[in-house]
Amino acid sequence: MSQDTPEPTPPVSQFRLLRQRRFAPYFVTQLLGAFNDNVYKNALVALIAFASINSSSGDDSLLINLAAGLFILPFFLFSALFGQVADKYEKSTLIRYAKLSEIGIMSCGVVALTLNSMPLLLAVLFLMGTQSAFFGPVKYGILPQHLSESELTGGNGLVELGTFLAILFGTIAGTQLIAKSATGSVVPVSIVLMLVAIAGYFVSRKIPSAPASAPSLRIRFNPLTETVNLVRSTSEHRIIFQSILAISWFWFLGAVYLAQFPVYARDVLGGSVDVFTLLLGTFSVGIAMGSILCERMSSERVEIGLVPFGAMGLTLFGLDLVWATPAAPLGSGLAVMGFIGAAGAWRVLLDIFLIGLFGGFYIVPLYALIQKTSAPDRLSRAIACNNILNALFMVLSALLALAVLAMGASIAQLFLLVAVLNAVVALYIFRQVPEFFMRFLIWLLIHTLYRVRKQDMHLIPQSGAAIVVANHVSFVDALLLGGCIKRPVRFVMYYKIYNIPVLNFIFRTAKAIPIAGRSEDEALYEQAFERMKAALEQGELLCIFPEGQITQNGQMSPLRPGILRVLEAQPVPVVPIALQGLWGSLFSRKGGPAFFKLPRRIFARIGLIVGKPMPADSVTLDALEVRLRELRGDWL
Template structure:
């Protein structure tokens, strides 16, 4: 349903009540937190205000260290829909006490309420992301995460603005406090009512024995996550993004006042650019992913974050503000538009970066420990945000760097972190190459791909037209595919990296390499036992004339050992393209065309007993038709 348009999910009861619940919760947290910070800043002397503001930031983040590990265990042990309702009831109670604290004027009591909001958020965090894979189909997971990220950042921005505006009215009497209290309690109540409509989400580990020691529990789950490198490094990548975001957002007020010479209204404008950018990037990521966890967008996001960050640092470093910089005068100043554009681009590329990582972490975590994995991710997110604050102090206060220089430093650090993560998980680079190929030289359309089972062992049998057939199929089919391919093609430079990363199985004739032939069949058998989706090109080699070559009997031998469904599939439009053998070898003659419109067509699965090489060839030929 939501493969191409993420917003369609908002019409589903499986998603809309949850979306409203998390949106309202994030809004409420930021209304109270920002209102409190603004009131402290304007009511007290600068020295006391700075101390309480920093204390407030620390108190809100402290619960994520103390309670996330326990929260993740409770989320795995409990029906998540019931748990969310309990958390929202707690939010109502906290809101009522918060109103009392505001009217009392006791700053330390208000800080205690802020701590309780942090506790409530730390318990909601693991449920927030762990419930999505239970309620959404695999093809909807990226769209769901895109909407959640968009909603989170928009709600944070709105809460920050509303909290600041209402706090400004507290000096005129009690009307501002009354408004803040009323909004916090009302929004919490509406959030609870929305939570009541969330469908049941059965506990994956109801017999789990809870370990209340946050240190040992966090260490244990990190070890579990490390067993799946893609999940572990997704956590590292997500945490790095939160460090990067915290580093930018923390410095925006100082950047506005001390570098741009602007006022509070300009701070709001810059925050809006970043937040709107994340919202746009998240939704674009959902649309470009076409219902799959498209890891190829993560390197694009990482590269964009670095380039936009370097440009932002360069432009702000050369900015010359006028004596009185209002929003109007800022617009008319050289470099202003570039600052706004680059800040927006940081948000957009951040959306490209973060949405696939969250989706991969959810999809590849074992269901029985998924909430605990997300809880550990939340702990590391909080830790990295603290590191961002420490980095700001070190570079700006100790080493004497300017804010533009600090932006340049963290942008370059982002490039280093990206290289590290992509080296550890080459799948990111592989998916990028596939994504670029299928969105540049080839315009790929699909038909019948719903025939491919979402899980369980199966074999795709397809015609073989060009050197990039495997890449195009990997980019079209939602599930990861392991290709059984002719060994000389497997060993082609660059393509070899991609095929090895995707765990392709090289094979050649029994006469040429008897041992390699036997190893290939052992790998095929083990892959099917593990539930993998395999793909074979039964012709055994690329076509030399564009027509189907006789299918070899190897597919029958595979099915004798492992009787699994076979999905006939055909590639249309590749003959005559850059990597085909039309008019000579693909790499020895100039191709007839560089750009190609390609179609991937799948037919109904065939039972293993009905598959013969000749029958399968007829099925694939019928799917291909006259379009070579």
């Protein structure tokens, strides 16, 4: 293979996890659980709607809202307790206990369905909510124990894919098994509930062991006090808590759409119940597609830059759904084919699909980030805090929708409100955690102007102190390296580049280290070396451009001795990296000043080649320069 035409490492599909015991049984177990939850909930709603149960209140709407509240209530009451349990005990055993309890709960559900007993049916729904609240912290807490960091985004994407497809098919099955059964028989739905619960338990027995994260943890049982303490302690971790708030906001937004789809399909679009199912399916498939695409768009890393991208899509297509909503119904009781044939229907469906798609881009990296950044002995409690706030935000979404619609607003106006609110909330979150927006700008650069061909990235140490050295071709070299290297990088850069508007925001957020020549600013020069030493002492990855300047002619300049001073203070491995193909780009000095010329190439192919780490005692300026030239080859 020539140096100027590096072959990229073939991407490994996240779907390979579905063939591996460390993931596949877990995936099927959680999918069957989500399916069963939705079969039962929607069967209950269908029973109420078809009036096959004689309730004393006679108020179907009240019963439906009571059912929704009873399912959510356990998340408030027990999430703090279950988060502690999930951290204290071995997780695969807890999953099996959860699935055994599901068999018992579904048995009670079958009895309740057979007796047509509304109190018993609602009690079973409460128990299902309790079982789901128990399963949640274990469900997400076990992933980092069975997956590597590079697999977290793909694994979470598959989990969200399975969850939303299970919600879709569970909703359809629960409704149809009641609505289409002869004389309202509950036998078909009862059989499905029991078979799925039993299958879930036997599949869960194949899940590998996941040792306790905090076996010495003392469990405290006071629900209210521990819930407050859990939220308070989690809020002390800025990135984790802001990620939880961002996830909770997504569930707020999603709950608004999902709650309004039945009436939106019937009264606004003029469709039948099958059109509602089509909207639900389109939304769910969109989220599923976005979830699985995250891994491909993240280059096997936890790419939080997708979160702003997802938020922008949620607002943009949320607004377009408002504009696409017809002023008058497209018909009356339209079947699916009649609806699809109506003018404007495809635009509505496309907007709903894209809202789901960008929702997947938004939510999957957030779950992966929580799993990556939480201390292992507190991860399940962080997930429990997430469940509490998710439930709270879904309740608030219902209250907002009731208030807005009670004031006479239309469903389209409610959708407009939440789309605008999404933009406001996104701006707040990204202001609180600028790392999200910083990573988005880097991700955008790499995926719009360039196609990066990477070679031997595995040679960069995954942990521990090391120094990356690279040739300096353009003003965005640091952004490209930071976007392609999977672990955080501390860059050392000339202070005038560090202070460039917009780029300065990225560099400051990434904790880059500005440096000046000794003759320009001796204090800044010395301060930079102190900060480099401190970064290496803390085990960080440092990146230095040893030429000390961006090339004027495409050729490498002689290396400066600053790196030798760093190695003298902290002898760590040095990893050479060659950047190829950037000479002549918008951000290089070829053909005029950088930034002040038209880009000559869109989606330009560039190369990034990593060499074998060099021990500190073997590094000389001549040896390092020779190695960089060899890696770069003739491709400028």
